[in-house]
Amino acid sequence: MTKDLLKKKKTKDIKIYCDITKCVGCRSCEIACAVEHSKSKDIFSAIKEKALPKKRVKAENINNKIISLHCQHCEDAPCIKACMSGALSKDEKTGATLQDKDKCVGCWMCVMSCPFGAIVQDVENHIAVKCDLCPDREDFACVAACPTGALFVGTKEEFEKKVKKK
Amino acid sequence: MKYLIIGGSAAGVACAETLRKHDKSSEIAVISDEVFPLYSRCLLTYLLAGSIDESKLYFKDKTFYEDNNIKFYLCKKAVSIDRKEKSITLKDRTKISYDKLLLATGASPKLVDVPGIDKKGVFTVRKIDDARSIMKMLNKVERIAVLGGGLIGLRDAYALRQRGKEVAVIVKSPQVLSQMVDKQAASLIAARLEKNGIKIMTGLAAKEIIGKEFVEEVLLDNGEKIKCQMIIIGKGVKANTELAASCGLKVEEGIVVDEFLKTSDENIFAAGDCAQTYDIARGERRINALWPCAVEQGERAALNMLDKKIKYDGSLSMNSVDFFGLASISMGVTKPKEEKDYEIISQVKNNIYKKFVLKENVIVGMVLVGDIKPAGIISILIKNRIDVSSIKHLLLDDNFDYAKIMPLVAKYKDKFKLEECKDTIITY
Numbered sequence: 001m002t003k004d005l006l007k008k009k010k011t012k013d014i015k016i017y018c019d020i021t022k023c024v025g026c027r028s029c030e031i032a033c034a035v036e037h038s039k040s041k042d043i044f045s046a047i048k049e050k051a052l053p054k055k056r057v058k059a060e061n062i063n064n065k066i067i068s069l070h071c072q073h074c075e076d077a078p079c080i081k082a083c084m085s086g087a088l089s090k091d092e093k094t095g096a097t098l099q100d101k102d103k104c105v106g107c108w109m110c111v112m113s114c115p116f117g118a119i120v121q122d123v124e125n126h127i128a129v130k131c132d133l134c135p136d137r138e139d140f141a142c143v144a145a146c147p148t149g150a151l152f153v154g155t156k157e158e159f160e161k162k163v164k165k166k
Numbered sequence: 167m168k169y170l171i172i173g174g175s176a177a178g179v180a181c182a183e184t185l186r187k188h189d190k191s192s193e194i195a196v197i198s199d200e201v202f203p204l205y206s207r208c209l210l211t212y213l214l215a216g217s218i219d220e221s222k223l224y225f226k227d228k229t230f231y232e233d234n235n236i237k238f239y240l241c242k243k244a245v246s247i248d249r250k251e252k253s254i255t256l257k258d259r260t261k262i263s264y265d266k267l268l269l270a271t272g273a274s275p276k277l278v279d280v281p282g283i284d285k286k287g288v289f290t291v292r293k294i295d296d297a298r299s300i301m302k303m304l305n306k307v308e309r310i311a312v313l314g315g316g317l318i319g320l321r322d323a324y325a326l327r328q329r330g331k332e333v334a335v336i337v338k339s340p341q342v343l344s345q346m347v348d349k350q351a352a353s354l355i356a357a358r359l360e361k362n363g364i365k366i367m368t369g370l371a372a373k374e375i376i377g378k379e380f381v382e383e384v385l386l387d388n389g390e391k392i393k394c395q396m397i398i399i400g401k402g403v404k405a406n407t408e409l410a411a412s413c414g415l416k417v418e419e420g421i422v423v424d425e426f427l428k429t430s431d432e433n434i435f436a437a438g439d440c441a442q443t444y445d446i447a448r449g450e451r452r453i454n455a456l457w458p459c460a461v462e463q464g465e466r467a468a469l470n471m472l473d474k475k476i477k478y479d480g481s482l483s484m485n486s487v488d489f490f491g492l493a494s495i496s497m498g499v500t501k502p503k504e505e506k507d508y509e510i511i512s513q514v515k516n517n518i519y520k521k522f523v524l525k526e527n528v529i530v531g532m533v534l535v536g537d538i539k540p541a542g543i544i545s546i547l548i549k550n551r552i553d554v555s556s557i558k559h560l561l562l563d564d565n566f567d568y569a570k571i572m573p574l575v576a577k578y579k580d581k582f583k584l585e586e587c588k589d590t591i592i593t594y
Binding site (some may be wrong): 015017018019020021022058060061062063065066067069072073074075076078081082083084085086102103105106107108109111112113114115116117118119120121123156159160163 | 461
């Protein structure tokens with residue numbers, strides 16, 4: 001993947017897709033995600049942090065088909081509707097589903113309504129945790145870490161075109 | 167067009183927001199009889215528990231109404247509707263006309279009919295004023311009795327226990343959360359509450375509230391007396407339908423609406439805790455007085471007030487509770503009456519309980535205690551009425567995740583309504 005493509009950030013049309021045929025379930029995305037959301041952002045320090053950093057992406061499989069799955073930032077997001085504390089909201093410009101951690105009370109209504117199981121509990125801090133699209137970096141940690149090129153950033157058309165080529 | 171909304175909570179605000187999103191110029195007004203704007207009722211027990219303060223009660227920006235150019239009436243109560251003239255009258259006799267009206271009048275706490283209920287120290291927890299009054303009195307209180315072992319009663323009890331109070335919950339049914347979960351789940355949840363100092367007394371009801379001016383004791387129907395300085399009634403809610411009924415709209419347990427959330431008057435819609443809608447899992451009309459349902463109905467009502475004619479599929483009852491770190495979620499039918507018509511897949515393992523209720527290979531209900539990870543994934547299988555026969559054996563799997571339903575998403579692509587589900591299976 002070219003550097004430019006890596007640097008694409010989420011806009012209304014652009015999101016992260018996973019090519020199931022390329023994902024080998026190496027969990028590099030999971031580790032990169034956890035490290036990116038650690039205090040130190042360094043793997044060797046991160047594993048010693050008191051509350052271990054939480055990943056927001058998961059390599060899941062069925063019948064040898066593996067997908068790296070994270071929040072899909074749904075346009076009509078069920079989690080936002082379910083959020084009774086106003087912690088989840090839609091960024092109208094980028095289409096991102098954002099979370100205000102200070103407002104989250106850990107009622108798990110979002111966990112209850114996410115069709116992808118992509119919102120998880122941070123039990124230590126009693127708040128929900130989800131993909132925040134790596135606000136501290138120009139690209140996405142999971143995509144940058146993917147060694148097989150399974151994770152792809154772009155429009156749906158671009159992704160479909162790319163996977164059809166093979 | 168003039169849009170008018172009665173009720174400024176989940177359904178009302180969601181409706182106003184959606185109307186404004188699609189119609190930048192029409193007049194939109196919201197009337198609320200509350201003293202505090204834009205607060206989340208569900209957060210009141212968190213306020214009571216002391217885990218948040220009042221500044222965190224807002225579920226929208228404080229400037230929501232200004233930002234969206236919506237006229238907002240605070241502390242105003244609508245007392246009548248003139249359907250012919252298409253106007254409503256407030257308690258202060260102000261008349262407001264409308265072209266399309268939404269009733270999002272919510273619900274009120276059910277009370278118990280026992281002598282002494284008017285004594286000082288008896289509360290319900292529904293509005294911010296209730297929470298404020300309770301907190302004002304709290305430092306003089308050591309023992310509290312909660313009447314009702316449903317979701318509301320237990321949440322109140324949990325909150326007050328976190329304030330260090332001695333709390334006893336009086337539950338009429340033989341189990342807690344009898345509307346929400348089965349006996350097995352209830353016993354796990356009750357055990358967690360008891361372990362943390364909340365006394366659960368099942369199969370009992372209050373007979374009399376005793377005291378002079380203030381509450382001193384509650385007499386139970388087995389003759390036992392419990393000392394307490396405060397009583398919380400947490401018996402559930404009933405829909406506020408008076409306004410709708412008084413202008414002749416069709417009302418049963420709630421305001422009756424069609425699949426477009428329209429009442430029996432074509433210019434009046436209803437949404438939220440006051441509306442009786444179709445229940446997807448049960449296949450009958452029912453009130454699901456829940457935040458997510460209210461938001462969804464408010465949005466959908468707005469689209470139909472805008473004449474977009476988009477059907478509402480119905481609501482699914484779902485609840486999430488977390489007491490002392492034990493998270494539980496229930497959905498749909500958790501205790502089928504005619505067991506023989508249903509298939510039950512369940513398991514208790516290491517204090518984790520999972521139960522799935524199926525009818526003709528479609529999941530219609532679920533209970534999860536201790537591990538709630540799969541809840542959302544199951545919710546779309548219930549909502550979209552997916553035949554799960556091919557993945558039934560995986561339901562109890564500790565690693566049940568979205569990938570496990572990918573074959574179903576691929577197979578029944580058109581049944582899954584959420585567009586993003588289709589994105590995940592492009593290369594499946």
